[in-house]
Amino acid sequence: MTPKETSTRSHEAGSQRAPGTELVVDIGPIAHGGHFVARHEGRVIFVRHGIPGEKARIRLTDSGAESRFWRADVVDVLEPSPDRVPHIWKSADSPSAWRRGGPPVGGAELGHIALERQRSLKSEVLAEQLKRLAGVELSVPVEAVGNDDDGGLGWRTRAAFAVTDNGRLGMHAHRSDVVVPVREMPLAHPGINQLRLWEVDLTGIERVEVAAPANGSRPLVLLAPREGTSPKRLHSIASALPEDVSVAGFEPNGQVVRLRGRTWVQESAAGHEYRVTGEGFWQIHKDAPATLVNAVTDYLSGGVYLQPGAVVADLYAGAGLFTAPLADAVGITGSVLSVEGSPGTSRDAKKNLHGQSQVEIVQGRVERVLHQRQRNFDALILDPPRAGAGKAVVRQLMESGPRAIAYVSCDPASFARDLGYFQRGGWQLSELRAFDLYPHTHHMETVGLLIPGA
Incomplete structure (x- = not known):
């Protein structure tokens, strides 16, 4: 038992483990939702950032005596899988993030696994759901x-970001209100990263949504202001963005108001052109x-x-x-x-x-x-x-x-x-x-x- 476990048990009379406790477990099969199943003293733990077959030290992020299961992040890999590769995004790499003192950003929870293995794991999830919920045995x-030579990067033509308390671009940790500052987004299309939003002072903004069509047409940045943010502040942020970018803002009722350019993007697919509003699905x-x-x-x-x-x-x-x-x-x-x-x-x-x-x-x-x-x-x-x-x-x-x-x-x-x-x-x-x-x-x-x- 580690000193951390001992001190936790001494003051948590109502629970077996408190969030923050670290345990050593064997990582089991993948489960729907990006977790891997582990067990500790009979308790099921859904662990993120592992690979089946690994032995790892995990940090509990959601636990309690009455919980049907716990949640955890891998913080150290003791016996790595041959399918483990360097994470594609430092901010989303769980062990290095926790060594820096906080959780990783969400949105790239399989980035430490070789792409071919990622796909085989997803196939396992699909087969398990088909069998369990539909009684169909099918792999x-x-x-x-x-192009399968891009390493699975640069594919997102839409991305949503949070904003830190001091106005910097960020993203949420998984199932958390914690906002982690970011200076890159490897999964994002180049049209999004080229905006370099992490260099913009976003004070007064709660979240930012970006659409950058793959056909190269004009990108759109949507700003969701915090309560009390003035229209003047929104226009100031818009002026800090490249001139060839459309900028719009969300009003309290959810409507989109134009700040510059247009409130929609032009998409292309299957020989057709599509207008898609900023808040619309694509x-x-x-x-x-x-x-x-x-x-x-x-x-x-x-x-x-x-x-x-x-x-x-x-x-x-x-x-x-x-x-x-x-x-x-x-x-x-x-x-x-x-x-x-x-x-x-x-x-x-x-x-x-x-x-x-x-x-x-x-x-x-x-x-x-x-x-x-x-x-x-x-x-x-x-x-x-x-x-x-x-x-x-x-x-x-x-x-x-x-x-x-x-x-x-x-x-x-x-x-x-x-x-x-x-x-x-x-x-x-x-x-x-x-x-x-x-x-x-x-x-x-x-x-x-x-x-x-x-």
């Missing part, structure tokens, strides 16, 4: 996208839009579900990433229903699909729109938020009579749960691909083809 490789990996459009259209076209004259729908459609290629495929004799809940993003879709007479764009909740517009579809595209579609929407989708559904998901747990609902309704998973759209993080994207059972 799917997680595919690299774009895939963040530079190669994600083309990768996902190709996967979806290959599934639907290959199964003859998508052809001239077809009736299709794009649900949770965003700014129309999938709607535009769907309209191309069905032609003027077909129809595309595009449904998006966000008013601003739905307005973007209307601008992006202007002149496409076969497209109907509806702003509203998917379940409400489906209830109002019962029709038989040839195919549906489903791209819900991380929480998934849910039981009620899945039931409505099956009742709408499609011959196939392409389900795009950024969370293997919600996808597997929804797949279980489909299976109980007589549907089956026909095809499944997984893509490494978020290298050095635990996230992945899947595209599945669902069809009614025979």
Whole structure:
């Protein structure tokens, strides 16, 4: 027992271990969420920054006698895995961060693992979720996208930053209010790092969001002010940024107000141009839009579900990433229903699909729109938020009579749960691909083809 453990036990009568306690554990398998499973005296500990098979010293970050499990960070690797490599980002490297006296930034929790091993671990997570939540035994490789010689760096065309109390650019530690100052973001597209926001005095700002399209069009910086920050201060910060950058601010009601330039960015994908408002959704990996459009259209076209004259729908459609290629495929004799809940993003879709007479764009909740517009579809595209579609929407989708559904998901747990609902309704998973759209993080994207059972 270390002196730290002894002193902790002497004054923590109500808990077995206090946050900050250090323990030595064997790192077990990966779990959904970027953690690895370890055990200490029968207690499950979800450990970040490890690799299965390692022996490591960990620091408890969330613990208590009544907790079902604890959380911890690796602070020293005693027996390293052959898959351990130098971390791609010093600020996110847990052992070195804790040696400097604080937690690492979040957002690159697998950056210490060789890319090939990262992808095999993600494949394990997907297989475990499919088996546990849908009863499906299936192993799917997680595919690299774009040029696989970039080390998994420079892919984020969108990034969100916090701001320290003294006005410097920062990022949050995982599950923490601690803001760690940063002077680089290796996962960010060069268009973001070239802004050098860490050199700007951001006093009066609570957070900063940046979009830098991979096509090289004008970047956008969104400033979320702290309460009481004056418009004059916002304009002062805007003037400190490069002249070819658009700058906007969030008002208390969430609306975006223009400070300089425009409040949207111009994106390109699959032969189409898209206007996307600053707060609107767009895939963040530079190669994600083309990768996902190709996967979806290959599934639907290959199964003859998508052809001239077809009736299709794009649900949770965003700014129309999938709607535009769907309209191309069905032609003027077909129809595309595009449904998006966000008013601003739905307005973007209307601008992006202007002149496409076969497209109907509806702003509203998917379940409400489906209830109002019962029709038989040839195919549906489903791209819900991380929480998934849910039981009620899945039931409505099956009742709408499609011959196939392409389900795009950024969370293997919600996808597997929804797949279980489909299976109980007589549907089956026909095809499944997984893509490494978020290298050095635990996230992945899947595209599945669902069809009614025979």
